[in-house]
Amino acid sequence: MKLLEERIRKDGTIRGTEVLKVDRFLNHQMDIGLINEIGKEFKRLYGDCGVNKILTIEASGIGIACITAQFFNVPVIFAKKNKTKNIAGDVYTSKVESFTHGKVYDIIVSKEFLGPEDRVLLIDDFLANGSALQGLINLVRDAGATLVGAGICVEKAFQPGGDLIRSMGVRVESLARVKSMDEATNSIEFCE
Amino acid sequence: MKLLEERIRKDGTIRGTEVLKVDRFLNHQMDIGLINEIGKEFKRLYGDCGVNKILTIEASGIGIACITAQFFNVPVIFAKKNKTKNIAGDVYTSKVESFTHGKVYDIIVSKEFLGPEDRVLLIDDFLANGSALQGLINLVRDAGATLVGAGICVEKAFQPGGDLIRSMGVRVESLARVKSMDEATNSIEFCE
Numbered sequence: 001m002k003l004l005e006e007r008i009r010k011d012g013t014i015r016g017t018e019v020l021k022v023d024r025f026l027n028h029q030m031d032i033g034l035i036n037e038i039g040k041e042f043k044r045l046y047g048d049c050g051v052n053k054i055l056t057i058e059a060s061g062i063g064i065a066c067i068t069a070q071f072f073n074v075p076v077i078f079a080k081k082n083k084t085k086n087i088a089g090d091v092y093t094s095k096v097e098s099f100t101h102g103k104v105y106d107i108i109v110s111k112e113f114l115g116p117e118d119r120v121l122l123i124d125d126f127l128a129n130g131s132a133l134q135g136l137i138n139l140v141r142d143a144g145a146t147l148v149g150a151g152i153c154v155e156k157a158f159q160p161g162g163d164l165i166r167s168m169g170v171r172v173e174s175l176a177r178v179k180s181m182d183e184a185t186n187s188i189e190f191c192e
Numbered sequence: 193m194k195l196l197e198e199r200i201r202k203d204g205t206i207r208g209t210e211v212l213k214v215d216r217f218l219n220h221q222m223d224i225g226l227i228n229e230i231g232k233e234f235k236r237l238y239g240d241c242g243v244n245k246i247l248t249i250e251a252s253g254i255g256i257a258c259i260t261a262q263f264f265n266v267p268v269i270f271a272k273k274n275k276t277k278n279i280a281g282d283v284y285t286s287k288v289e290s291f292t293h294g295k296v297y298d299i300i301v302s303k304e305f306l307g308p309e310d311r312v313l314l315i316d317d318f319l320a321n322g323s324a325l326q327g328l329i330n331l332v333r334d335a336g337a338t339l340v341g342a343g344i345c346v347e348k349a350f351q352p353g354g355d356l357i358r359s360m361g362v363r364v365e366s367l368a369r370v371k372s373m374d375e376a377t378n379s380i381e382f383c384e
Binding site: 082 | 216220225250251257258265293
């Protein structure tokens with residue numbers, strides 16, 4: 001998606017050769033006009049797949065999922081990272097290792113909201129090592145739901161997550177795929 | 193807002209006399225059509241106030257803030273609960289005590305995204321003890337920005353947060369204000 005690639009070139013910040021900050025427009029400050037275009041693109045890609053639920057993970061994925069859901073006219077469910085007092089009863093649970101925070105945590109979804117009748121589109125802002133996406137896939141499979149695929153804004157294609165998830169037979173559509181980047185030369189290259 | 197009150201009566205779950213779960217439509221599974229109506233109502237209430245930024249707090253506020261921001265045509269900033277590797281440099285910070293989780297944590301916003309030129313609308317799903325809202329207000333004041341007010345979906349009016357924040361001279365608009373509720377009688381009463 002050219003619009004997103006151009007925005008990353010303009011407002012993204014590269015740290016070293018592995019960290020890409022997009023907090024000016026995607027995951028801290030959010031440019032709602034851009035995210036609206038992202039939602040439209042996910043609809044173009046997955047609009048004929050019978051999606052009836054969008055599943056994401058807190059926190060950065062939620063806004064993107066909600067804007068996208070308007071185009072599909074379906075509810076959003078976000079997997080929660082901490083079990084709170086207010087979620088009682090039966091939940092699906094899975095483990096996720098965070099690249100950003102350097103720790104392992106549980107994610108949960110109430111069983112009430114996912115079941116065998118559901119056709120689920122996963123949405124997230126980033127795909128790097130694939131742990132968050134793998135965690136969401138596990139929740140969908142535990143629920144007996146059908147996994148339609150994943151819509152990712154930015155994939156760091158030089159990290160193993162995308163290949164790993166695709167090798168499992170899961171459709172992954174990433175709107176910007178970073179092939180390589182380097183802070184020293186302030187350069188970023190996207191996959192064709 | 194009658195639509196939200198009716199939905200709370202239909203799909204909310206009361207635990208004891210203080211806990212109201214709205215995770216079927218607002219903060220775990222999200223009914224995007226309902227949240228669209230909520231966004232419209234915030235626009236009706238604050239549309240003439242020159243709002244140029246919407247500030248919320250992860251995680252439950254983000255989706256509501258993003259949908260609402262479409263009506264204002266402004267960016268969303270969400271305060272983050274944990275300092276991550278990917279947020280470097282100068283941040284505003286404030287402390288929040290979580291009623292739900294029973295702990296105190298820091299929230300942060302990058303200084304890059306809030307400043308004296310901003311007119312900020314706060315958005316959140318719940319107002320109970322007011323600690324999250326107070327934390328957001330502190331961030332706005334530290335930034336030297338103008339606080340336009342707060343848009344809250346559900347206020348537990350029998351808890352002190354709403355009165356406390358209003359007594360500081362802050363405009364708070366809550367779309368559903370719960371006066372009392374009781375699991376034993378499965379009853380809920382809203383303020384007029």
